[in-house]
Amino acid sequence: MKTISENRCFGGVQGVYSHRPACCDSEMTFGLFLPEEARDGPVPVLWYLSGLTCTHENAMIKAGAQGWAAEHGVALVFPDTSPRGEHVADDEAFDLGQGAGFYLDATQEPWSDHYRMESYIVGELPGLLFEEFALDVERQAITGHSMGGHGALTLAMRHPGRYRSVSAFSPIANPTASDWGRKQFAAYLGEGADASGHDASLLMADRGFDGPVLIDQGSDDQFLDLLRPETLAHAMMARRQQGQFRMQPGYDHSYFFIASFMEDHLAFHAEALWS
Numbered sequence: 001m002k003t004i005s006e007n008r009c010f011g012g013v014q015g016v017y018s019h020r021p022a023c024c025d026s027e028m029t030f031g032l033f034l035p036e037e038a039r040d041g042p043v044p045v046l047w048y049l050s051g052l053t054c055t056h057e058n059a060m061i062k063a064g065a066q067g068w069a070a071e072h073g074v075a076l077v078f079p080d081t082s083p084r085g086e087h088v089a090d091d092e093a094f095d096l097g098q099g100a101g102f103y104l105d106a107t108q109e110p111w112s113d114h115y116r117m118e119s120y121i122v123g124e125l126p127g128l129l130f131e132e133f134a135l136d137v138e139r140q141a142i143t144g145h146s147m148g149g150h151g152a153l154t155l156a157m158r159h160p161g162r163y164r165s166v167s168a169f170s171p172i173a174n175p176t177a178s179d180w181g182r183k184q185f186a187a188y189l190g191e192g193a194d195a196s197g198h199d200a201s202l203l204m205a206d207r208g209f210d211g212p213v214l215i216d217q218g219s220d221d222q223f224l225d226l227l228r229p230e231t232l233a234h235a236m237m238a239r240r241q242q243g244q245f246r247m248q249p250g251y252d253h254s255y256f257f258i259a260s261f262m263e264d265h266l267a268f269h270a271e272a273l274w275s
């Protein structure tokens with residue numbers, strides 16, 4: 001692991017590090033905010049998964065999460081959204097390839113050599129983090145935005161018992177019925193492959209989440225038709241899932257929306273993480 005930068009932040013440290021996980025066979029960069037309590041012992045962790053086109057950096061500098069994380073004594077992890085590099089397959093479209101890993105393990109060439117983001121987020125990256133930093137493996141929660149909201153919800157439901165709470169900002173909620181999903185699943189998993197295990201609405205209908213769920217969606221989001229929030233809201237209610245789905249009037253898809261509700265999401269996760 002290489003240290004790229006460490007800056008004092010709200011009494012703790014905002015670090016940026018890189019390493020080369022075997023699953024992605026590429027140099028991966030991540031951000032990690034440690035609150036000052038981490039000097040004395042392991043602290044709970046909130047994972048933040050970013051959306052299309054993002055690196056580890058967007059949320060780290062634009063979501064305004066560190067101050068609230070410091071208040072609750074919670075660490076934040078900001079992983080990248082895909083493997084990267086000249087040797088890594090890519091596509092001209094912004095929503096496929098580098099910057100668009102969709103938090104799954106690709107099975108199809110040329111993607112399967114490096115695009116193993118599920119293994120990375122639930123396997124190699126936590127393996128490194130819990131060894132190198134004062135983080136409590138028993139106290140993890142997960143959130144994300146857009147493609148990262150899809151990642152947070154699907155990984156939380158695919159790995160029961162791992163995360164105590166899950167939230168999402170404007171998640172890609174029903175990708176098997178959307179152009180933000182069908183194209184990527186066909187490329188990464190194969191034309192006609194069953195991708196229902198990577199669809200938050202279908203997973204919600206099928207198994208739900210054993211813990212609290214919080215979803216925030218802006219009513220003026222320019223991508224509403226691609227995100228399909230109504231399908232997830234319906235699945236949550238049909239299942240009587242513990243949680244809340246909030247339609248926030250006038251907000252769009254940007255980080256101004258995310259920053260506006262970050263305080264609520266940190267408080268929501270802190271309650272689950274410290275109980």
Ligand SMILES: N[C@@H](CCC(=O)N[C@@H](CS)C(=O)NCC(=O)O)C(=O)O
Nearest residue numbers: 051052053054058094146147254255
């Ligand atoms: N570039 C795309 C949209 C990309 C986009 O909005 N990405 C969101 C996640 S889905 C994001 O977080 N962008 C980075 C940022 O705002 O910092 C377009 O204009 O259609």
